[in-house]
Amino acid sequence: MPRYHNINGIMVQFTAEEETARDAEIKAWEDGKLARKQAEMREIRDRYLSKTDYLALSDTATISDNMKNWRQSLRDLPANENTLEKVQAILATDENGNLTNSIWTIPS
């Protein structure tokens, strides 16, 4: 389907050169989707690690194995979640914007 510019309210069809350039731009954008989603996942992961950093200080009480394992699983996210489908599953939200994947549940 041809693309159009709306220039001052008048529809002007893309030239062949514009269509080619736009196709290339969209392909590059789509090719970068996994990297963008992984960056979003890392940013959220970092926030969750920060929330529990105080438990892992060397001069605080012993951290539980449960907490250690959870924090390690957060660190392993980029290595393990390496496809777009996997990352989207990690970033899934409900209708209120809450992250729903169980990885984001902080162990008690």
Added chain:
Amino acid sequence: MALSTIPKDSVAADAIDGTKIADNAINSEHYTDGSIDTAHVADSQITAAKTSGVAGLTLIKAITISGTTASVTFQNGSSDVVFDTTFDTYFLTGNDIVPDNDDDNLRISFTDDTSSISYNLNTSRVANGVTRSADSVSQSNQVSQSAGTQTILEGCGANGSESSNFYGYIFNPAQAGGREKFAQFQSAVKLHNNNNTNHNHVIILQNVVHTGIRFNWNSGNFAQGTIRLYGIKNA
């Protein structure tokens, strides 16, 4: 003896038109308060050009988006659109903006061309954003420079009732020489996953005469929305 008044029925319909009245024949001293109302002014008789010297806001063009629209452009010189020194500042609003593809970014680009139009002027952007998710707020700062486009709405949603809005000012777009040129945008975005974001952007324009602004997405077309261009006169 000079006539003090001319009866209306002594003047045929259409007997007086603009060619019979000297440019300086009528001025404000010939009017009394309330003597002219809207019935005396036909549609489209007052244009932006006749408001010279009057401070205020003028709607230059509203573009309501329909399907298969890949870009929305306000380009100086046609369809009553001015993007030059006619106004001191240009004001843009975007209402209920929705992309065809969920989670897309709305971008702007500028041209300085007047014939073979290419929207590839280099721009610099400083942005800071606040994103609200259900349980937390995060902040981000970005600096970028690119030839062609700068993002003003990030991660726009297209699900259900999700839509995004923005407003922006462009200062001195058509001033040549060393005059400062800035674009300032504020956007409120309903994200693709239902989170809310707000972003401020300052975009520094090149030191050339800008003759048009274009909106498009990283991928896909517009699904809906209205973008309006206003001109602001200082006086």
